[in-house]
Each structure stands twice: as C-alpha cells, then as structure tokens.
Amino acid sequence: MWQAIYEDLKDSGLEIIAVAFDTGGKAAVEASIRAEGCHERPDVLARLMGWSADLWARQAPPTYPCLIDEGHQLAETYGMVNVPQAVWIDEEGRMVRPPESAGTIDMVRHMNRETFEIADEPVVAGMAARSAYVEALKDWVKNGAASPYVLSADEARRRLRGLSEDEVLAANHVRLGRHLYAKGALEAAKHHFREASRLHPESWNYRRQSMMLDPESVGQLNAGPDFWAAVDTYSHLPYYPQADLSQA
Amino acid sequence: MTTVLYDERVTELNNAKIAGEHLWLNPTDLSAATGWKLETEGLCKGDTCVRTQGAWVDAEGRVDVSAFAQYMGQPVTREASLDVWAFGESVNARRDSLHSLQAPEFTLPDLDGKMHSLSDYRGKKVFLFSWGSY
Structure with a gap:
C-alpha cells in the first residue's frame, strides 16, 4: 500500500525508505515479503491494517528501497518502539515528525486471537486513522514546511523517545544480543534481548524479537501464546499509540 | 579472546585483562577498539581530551575501559561466558544528537546487498518507515 502512495507522490519529491528490523536478516525478511500466511487471509489483513479499499486494491511489490537492519540500529538511534513506525525527514535531513505509528491504532486488542477477526467498529476507527495519516503525509509533500503537520x-x-538511562542500556543489550546471535550463541543472545525488553518494556520491537530468535521461527508471524501473554501482561502499554495529528 | 563492540567497531583482542567487572586494555588495543588514544593530556579522540583519573591506568600502562566508559556515562553490557563487551552511547550524547532534530545518518543494505545511506536522499522528502517480519 505504501507502494501506491509512493507512485502517487514520488514525482512530487517524496522518497520512501522501508527498514526491516530483523535479527534473522535477509532470509527472515524475504520469508515475510512472501508472507504466504497473509495472502491466505487477505480480508482479515485488510481489516487489521486499516487500508482503504482503493489502496488495498493497488497492492504492488515495492520499488522504493527495502533495507535490512539486523542490529535494530534505527530502533536505537531513532527511538522506535514498534513496527510499523515512521519518521518524516525534510529536504535538509531534519526530522519534522519524529517516530510515531504510521496511521495504525491499537487493533491488536480488538482481535479474536484464533481467527484474527475484528469487529466492525474498531475496523472503521482503524481506517479513519490510517486515512487521516495518509492525508497528512500528502499535505506535507504538497506544502512542505507550511504544512500544519x-x-x-x-x-x-x-x-522524541529513547532518552532514558534504561532505554540506552536496553539498546546496548540488543547490540550485544545481535552480535551473539550472529556468532551462533543463541541462548546468550536471547538472554540479552530479554534483558532489553525488561529494561524497556514499552519496546514491542525488543519483546517480539526476543521471542522470535529460534531458527525455526525466523520469518514467522509471531501470534503465538507467548505474544498474547505479553499483550495481556503489558496491557497498560499501548501497542500502537495512535499518531497525534493535532496541528501544533 | 576478548571481543569489544564500540560504536560501529567490533574488535577481537588477545591481550585484554579482565578483573571483575573491569576490562583493561593496553594503549594499542584501546586505540584499535575504541578510537581513544592515551596521550599526555589524557584520553583523546579527535578534538576531545578527557583528563585521566588516577585509577584508570595501571602499573603496566593498561587503561580501565570500563571505568572510563562509566565516567563518560556510557552503558556497558557484558556476556561473561563468551568474553564479549558492548559499550554504548551515553544518554547525554544521544540527547544532544536527537535534540538537534537532524535525522541520524545510517547506511544499510537492501535485499540485493546494495548499500543505501539516508544522505543519498538529501534534497527530497523522506518517509522512513520501519517494519519487521516477527
């Protein structure tokens, strides 16, 4: 869907860069792009993601760069706590909107955990949020610094996030965990991802990756019992805090 | 063998001395692993010099990297079983760089292995978004 937006806006000076945080590297990312599991259930996914029928119908493989960040380097340097999050960066390299949910709402809490089905009401709210976010993005591309967004x-x-002692320490555990993972020290790597998650509980990136380091689970969508247990345990922490589009 | 992760560097060293929670490196290894050099003014990197505190240098001229990092406010994380040490960025350094609102530079590979840097896209508006397969 970002591809459709990209096609509409690239001639107006917008570049899209996607970054996958994935310690499993290329294999995990490619497995996810194929995402057989998702294509079997497109109706469910469309409702989950909040895309309009128009954009959903225009799905296409990305022609913008899709980068792999095995070390979660950008999660650390930009203070990103979940995926998907987005940052708007202007022509001079300045962040005009720091990381925030890219138009998603806390849908995970409205989902049937076996079927992934969602009632109509949150779906409507989700589509409204996504659509408002996409309109804001278009406004920025058109009006630049004069955009109210x-x-x-x-x-x-x-x-900005990621500026506490604990968050900085958590990021360091992730860096160490990534190195250990690359060296094949799986159990030690998991320990450091769990430590990161404990120190920085708001980071769903860390929590989910720490659950998904086993080779057999690389590239799988994590919606198993551990994931839902975490959703319950951390119910006070928004999974996708909604982007605040109020005009500053 | 000791492994040190520092900034973007990964250095493997054979002559490190480990004492409890402290990692001691000789000046050659220190420079290779961290970019900090032991000079008469103290520990120096680029234009910055930090006056050496008494207990940082031992009788053999090794530097206590852990104590120095702690003084600088850097997080230190260690996997003792494999002798791997990670030194991170301090909260102050992070705050200074993020508060400038200048988007942190990065260079990462795409699926074909081609490298892309944020600065390649200067002059355009960039919508940078993250996702994960997990």
Whole structure:
C-alpha cells in the first residue's frame, strides 16, 4: 500500500525508505515479503491494517528501497518502539515528525486471537486513522514546511523517545544480543534481548524479537501464546499509540 | 579472546585483562577498539581530551575501559561466558544528537546487498518507515 502512495507522490519529491528490523536478516525478511500466511487471509489483513479499499486494491511489490537492519540500529538511534513506525525527514535531513505509528491504532486488542477477526467498529476507527495519516503525509509533500503537520522544533523534541538511562542500556543489550546471535550463541543472545525488553518494556520491537530468535521461527508471524501473554501482561502499554495529528 | 563492540567497531583482542567487572586494555588495543588514544593530556579522540583519573591506568600502562566508559556515562553490557563487551552511547550524547532534530545518518543494505545511506536522499522528502517480519 505504501507502494501506491509512493507512485502517487514520488514525482512530487517524496522518497520512501522501508527498514526491516530483523535479527534473522535477509532470509527472515524475504520469508515475510512472501508472507504466504497473509495472502491466505487477505480480508482479515485488510481489516487489521486499516487500508482503504482503493489502496488495498493497488497492492504492488515495492520499488522504493527495502533495507535490512539486523542490529535494530534505527530502533536505537531513532527511538522506535514498534513496527510499523515512521519518521518524516525534510529536504535538509531534519526530522519534522519524529517516530510515531504510521496511521495504525491499537487493533491488536480488538482481535479474536484464533481467527484474527475484528469487529466492525474498531475496523472503521482503524481506517479513519490510517486515512487521516495518509492525508497528512500528502499535505506535507504538497506544502512542505507550511504544512500544519510539520511540528515545531519544541514539539518534535517533546515527542522524541529513547532518552532514558534504561532505554540506552536496553539498546546496548540488543547490540550485544545481535552480535551473539550472529556468532551462533543463541541462548546468550536471547538472554540479552530479554534483558532489553525488561529494561524497556514499552519496546514491542525488543519483546517480539526476543521471542522470535529460534531458527525455526525466523520469518514467522509471531501470534503465538507467548505474544498474547505479553499483550495481556503489558496491557497498560499501548501497542500502537495512535499518531497525534493535532496541528501544533 | 576478548571481543569489544564500540560504536560501529567490533574488535577481537588477545591481550585484554579482565578483573571483575573491569576490562583493561593496553594503549594499542584501546586505540584499535575504541578510537581513544592515551596521550599526555589524557584520553583523546579527535578534538576531545578527557583528563585521566588516577585509577584508570595501571602499573603496566593498561587503561580501565570500563571505568572510563562509566565516567563518560556510557552503558556497558557484558556476556561473561563468551568474553564479549558492548559499550554504548551515553544518554547525554544521544540527547544532544536527537535534540538537534537532524535525522541520524545510517547506511544499510537492501535485499540485493546494495548499500543505501539516508544522505543519498538529501534534497527530497523522506518517509522512513520501519517494519519487521516477527
């Protein structure tokens, strides 16, 4: 769906860069792009993601760059706590909107855990949120700094994450865990991912990756019992805090 | 063998001394692993010098990298069973770089192995989004 948006906006000066946080590397990412499991249930996925029927119908393989970040380097340097999150970066390389949910709402809490089905009401809310976010993006591409969705420097700084001692320490555990994983020390790697998750409970990136390091699970969508147990345990932490599109 | 992760460097060393929670490196290894050099003014990197504290240098001239990192506010994480040490960025350094609102530079491979840097796209608006297969 981002591909359809890309096709609409690339001639107006928009570049899209997708970054996959995946310690499993290329194999895991390619497995996910194939995503057989998702294509078997397109109706469910469309409702989950909140895409309009128009954009959903225009699905196409991405022509924008899809990068692999095995070390979760961007999660650390940008303070991204879940996927998908997005940052808007202007022509001078300045962040005009720091990381936030890219138009998703907390749908995971409205989902049937066996069938992944969702009632109509949250689906409508999800589509409204996604559509508002996409419209805001289009407004920025058209109007640049004059767009009401470009945040003031103070507001942008206020929204930055990842600046506490614990978050910095968590990021360091992830870095170590990634190195250990690459060296084949799976159990030691898991220990450090779990430590990261404990230190930075808001990070669903860390939590989910720590559950998915076993070779047989690389590239699988994690919706097993451990994932749902975590959703319950951390019910006070929004899974996808909705992007605040109020005009600063 | 000791492995040190520091900034983007990964260095394997044979002469490190480990004492409890402390990693001691000789000046050659220190420079190779961290970029910090032991000079008369103290520990120096680029234009920055930090005056050496008494207990940082031992009788054989090794530097206590753990104590130095702690002084600098850097997180230190260790996997003792495999002798791997990770030194991260301090909260202050992170805050200074993020508060500039300058988007942190990165260079990452695409699925074909081709490298892309954020700075390649200067002059365009960039919508940078993250996702995961997990």
